[in-house]
Amino acid sequence: MVFMQGFLDEQFNQLEELQDESSPNFVEEVVDLFFKDSSRLLTNIEQAIDKYPQDFYRLDSLVHQFKGSGSSIGALRVKNECSVFKAHCNDRSLEGCRRSFQKIKREHATLKQKLESYFQLLRQVGPREYAVCSRK
Amino acid sequence: MDATAFPYGLRVLVVDDDPTWLKILEKMLRKCSYEVTTCGLATVALDILREKKSKFDIVISDVNMPDMDGFKLLEHIGLEMDLPVIMMSIDGETSRVMKGVQHGACDYLLKPVRMKELRNIWQHVYRKKMHEVKEIEGHDSCDDLQILRNGFEGLDEKSLFMISDSDTMRKRKDVDRDHVDQESSDGTTVKKARVVWSVDLHQKFVNAVNQIGFDKVGPKKILDLMNIPGLTRENVASHLQKYRLYLSRLQKQNEERILGTAGQDFSHKGTSENLNLRSSFQEQPSNIANGYPHASQNIQTQSNMLDSQLEDTKSTVPLSVPDKKRSLVSDAADSQNVTSASTLGGVLSFRGMPVNQERKPSETMILECHAWSGGMPSKQFMQYPKHNHERCDLLGDYSCLPKPDLEHPVAPGNLYAPPPLISMSCSMEGDGRDFPDVKPALVDCTKSLSPALTCTVDSVSVRLSDSVVTSTDGDLKFSSVDGLSSIKDCCFDQTNSQGTLRPSQEPSIIGCTELASLPEDLPGYPLQGVSFESIPLSAFDFSHYNDTTMIQSGLQNNWYDDDDLEFSSEMTDYPLIDGRLFA
Numbered sequence: 001m002v003f004m005q006g007f008l009d010e011q012f013n014q015l016e017e018l019q020d021e022s023s024p025n026f027v028e029e030v031v032d033l034f035f036k037d038s039s040r041l042l043t044n045i046e047q048a049i050d051k052y053p054q055d056f057y058r059l060d061s062l063v064h065q066f067k068g069s070g071s072s073i074g075a076l077r078v079k080n081e082c083s084v085f086k087a088h089c090n091d092r093s094l095e096g097c098r099r100s101f102q103k104i105k106r107e108h109a110t111l112k113q114k115l116e117s118y119f120q121l122l123r124q125v126g127p128r129e130y131a132v133c134s135r136k
Numbered sequence: 137m138d139a140t141a142f143p144y145g146l147r148v149l150v151v152d153d154d155p156t157w158l159k160i161l162e163k164m165l166r167k168c169s170y171e172v173t174t175c176g177l178a179t180v181a182l183d184i185l186r187e188k189k190s191k192f193d194i195v196i197s198d199v200n201m202p203d204m205d206g207f208k209l210l211e212h213i214g215l216e217m218d219l220p221v222i223m224m225s226i227d228g229e230t231s232r233v234m235k236g237v238q239h240g241a242c243d244y245l246l247k248p249v250r251m252k253e254l255r256n257i258w259q260h261v262y263r264k265k266m267h268e269v270k271e272i273e274g275h276d277s278c279d280d281l282q283i284l285r286n287g288f289e290g291l292d293e294k295s296l297f298m299i300s301d302s303d304t305m306r307k308r309k310d311v312d313r314d315h316v317d318q319e320s321s322d323g324t325t326v327k328k329a330r331v332v333w334s335v336d337l338h339q340k341f342v343n344a345v346n347q348i349g350f351d352k353v354g355p356k357k358i359l360d361l362m363n364i365p366g367l368t369r370e371n372v373a374s375h376l377q378k379y380r381l382y383l384s385r386l387q388k389q390n391e392e393r394i395l396g397t398a399g400q401d402f403s404h405k406g407t408s409e410n411l412n413l414r415s416s417f418q419e420q421p422s423n424i425a426n427g428y429p430h431a432s433q434n435i436q437t438q439s440n441m442l443d444s445q446l447e448d449t450k451s452t453v454p455l456s457v458p459d460k461k462r463s464l465v466s467d468a469a470d471s472q473n474v475t476s477a478s479t480l481g482g483v484l485s486f487r488g489m490p491v492n493q494e495r496k497p498s499e500t501m502i503l504e505c506h507a508w509s510g511g512m513p514s515k516q517f518m519q520y521p522k523h524n525h526e527r528c529d530l531l532g533d534y535s536c537l538p539k540p541d542l543e544h545p546v547a548p549g550n551l552y553a554p555p556p557l558i559s560m561s562c563s564m565e566g567d568g569r570d571f572p573d574v575k576p577a578l579v580d581c582t583k584s585l586s587p588a589l590t591c592t593v594d595s596v597s598v599r600l601s602d603s604v605v606t607s608t609d610g611d612l613k614f615s616s617v618d619g620l621s622s623i624k625d626c627c628f629d630q631t632n633s634q635g636t637l638r639p640s641q642e643p644s645i646i647g648c649t650e651l652a653s654l655p656e657d658l659p660g661y662p663l664q665g666v667s668f669e670s671i672p673l674s675a676f677d678f679s680h681y682n683d684t685t686m687i688q689s690g691l692q693n694n695w696y697d698d699d700d701l702e703f704s705s706e707m708t709d710y711p712l713i714d715g716r717l718f719a
Contacts, residue, residue: 010248011248014248014250014251015160017251018160018163018164018167020167023163026163029159030156030159030160033155033156033159034156037154037155037156061200064200064226064227065153065154065200067226068154068157068198068200068225068226068247069154069156069157071226071247071248072154072156072157072160072247072248073156074248
């Protein structure tokens with residue numbers, strides 16, 4: 001999975017290892033679930049950022065939630081940017097938060113695209129090749 | 137008996153608001169051959185657990201959840217069900233981990249959680265059970281146990297075997313109890329009975345403590361006064377310990393609320409005139425009330441009784457907290473009146489009172505009660521404040537432990553080991569605070585027992601003592617099993633409206649683990665690399681910890697040696713000042 005390098009960490013491998021006959025589409029299901037839920041979380045964050053007066057504690061909490069979610073599929077870049085965001089919350093820098101948030105959104109979208117392509121590729125290639133493919 | 141047999145089918149309840157993680161954890165645990173029930177809401181999880189305590193062996197819960205703080209859930213579970221609880225979080229900061237330990241978590245996993253970590257969780261279950269066995273062995277009146285016993289066949293042999301296998305996880309006291317182990321392996325298998333702390337039992341407990349007086353109360357004395365056959369001192373000890381956690385937490389919430397409302401009176405239905413709240417925070421030298429302007433306010437609360445008007449809100453009526461220890465005894469009578477006079481054995485809770493961050497506030501006894509207008513059984517549990525320096529509990533459930541400050545020397549014998557197991561008989565309806573919306577809340581509770589049987593509880597209203605759990609969703613209906621509706625016992629096919637497709641499980645000895653065993657666990661627990669054994673007390677910067685008192689008490693336990701006690705794991709509330717134990 002060379003083209004996913006840097007975007008996903010070891011956790012994604014773990015997910016793939018969990019996939020078996022009883023849940024043959026496990027990874028894709030998890031990924032779908034993640035993007036569905038994380039989009040909702042992003043909206044929450046976006047709304048919270050625009051609130052006045054700014055509640056950094058709450059903002060931090062929302063991003064923390066989002067970060068936790070990202071860790072479930074190994075969304076490395078997203079996670080890292082969340083950490084940056086949290087640092088801005090800590091510094092009470094709204095501008096920093098805004099910038100960081102834009103990055104998070106971008107990373108999130110990019111990851112989504114890449115994973116969609118990835119699963120598409122897998123479907124084309126077939127199950128046996130998948131086993132080979134997934135070993136980075 | 138194959139002592140090394142893996143505990144297949146260990147029944148795990150997973151609580152996490154993140155659906156992605158919930159799915160992953162479920163899969164992981166399944167792969168470990170465990171039996172998994174998932175839950176997306178803490179409130180729902182509590183319902184499930186209350187419904188059928190004996191149906192689960194262990195609980196894994198996330199720390200950050202929207203409807204209830206993970207630590208609070210942890211407390212509840214420890215207090216009511218006494219199941220081992222593992223906390224999870226993406227945040228591995230030491231203070232958080234510490235807090236988890238304080239609250240009784242038997243482990244703290246960092247997300248992303250690995251399979252191997254999950255595979256090992258059975259150890260916590262066995263360890264706890266072993267601990268109970270040892271307690272039974274060491275207790276004089278174990279012959280008197282007449283309480284209903286849950287059998288766990290072959291457990292003792294197995295668990296004893298486990299002791300030798302898991303050296304690293306050995307509790308410190310294990311060394312002392314080696315001889316006990318030998319005996320129990322030779323002798324008859326002792327099966328631990330589960331003590332259920334009913335309202336009555338609890339009331340007796342409170343009365344006993346009041347009668348004895350805070351200064352002199354000790355587990356043995358309480359036990360003697362209560363005169364309940366089969367009740368052990370250990371039962372009493374751990375009960376107290378957990379109460380303290382509750383109380384302090386409630387107090388913290390109350391204080392927060394007080395601060396938040398800038399000294400507004402609580403107005404409870406029908407009781408507002410009687411409330412006179414002044415928050416009382418002792419400013420401890422070692423604790424810095426970070427940014428809390430009201431650090432030296434005084435909470436004087438007057439006891440009040442909740443009446444049935446309070447069905448929808450958890451009314452918080454703080455009890456009057458005397459400043460001096462001495463006056464406590466005299467106040468005990470009052471509090472007794474309070475508690476007994478209430479129609480439901482009623483309880484006052486300190487909800488919504490703000491608390492300074494250090495959580496070292498006045499000790500106030502907090503009893504929580506829900507009076508349901510519908511005549512449902514009330515929910516009661518005692519809350520004990522964290523032991524504070526100059527204050528003692530009014531309706532003291534525990535003795536005033538020696539104060540951390542130098543004026544009060546440690547009084548040996550004041551340590552107690554009350555193991556309370558409260559049976560929370562509670563109707564979830566209208567429980568305003570903790571269970572804001574039980575019905576829709578259960579949406580997230582999914583339980584898949586096998587690929588073919590997936591049960592999604594969309595909406596269930598839970599009634600404890602009742603045997604019916606009705607679902608507002610037509611698809612699901614729980615039929616009662618053994619007189620108790622059990623979410624877990626019923627497997628649902630989406631097409632079935634009810635059914636027990638799976639045989640009920642044998643009751644397991646989750647058993648009378650009296651203690652949260654926090655301190656005891658400390659040394660042996662390598663929580664994510666944090667090994668407490670080697671960390672000197674001075675290494676902790678207590679002033680930064682929110683739960684200083686609890687940390688301190690947990691750690692202090694290592695130093696305190698009371699002959700009267702049977703376990704070293706009792707939590708002693710000896711808040712440290714400047715890192716020093718006692719004068």
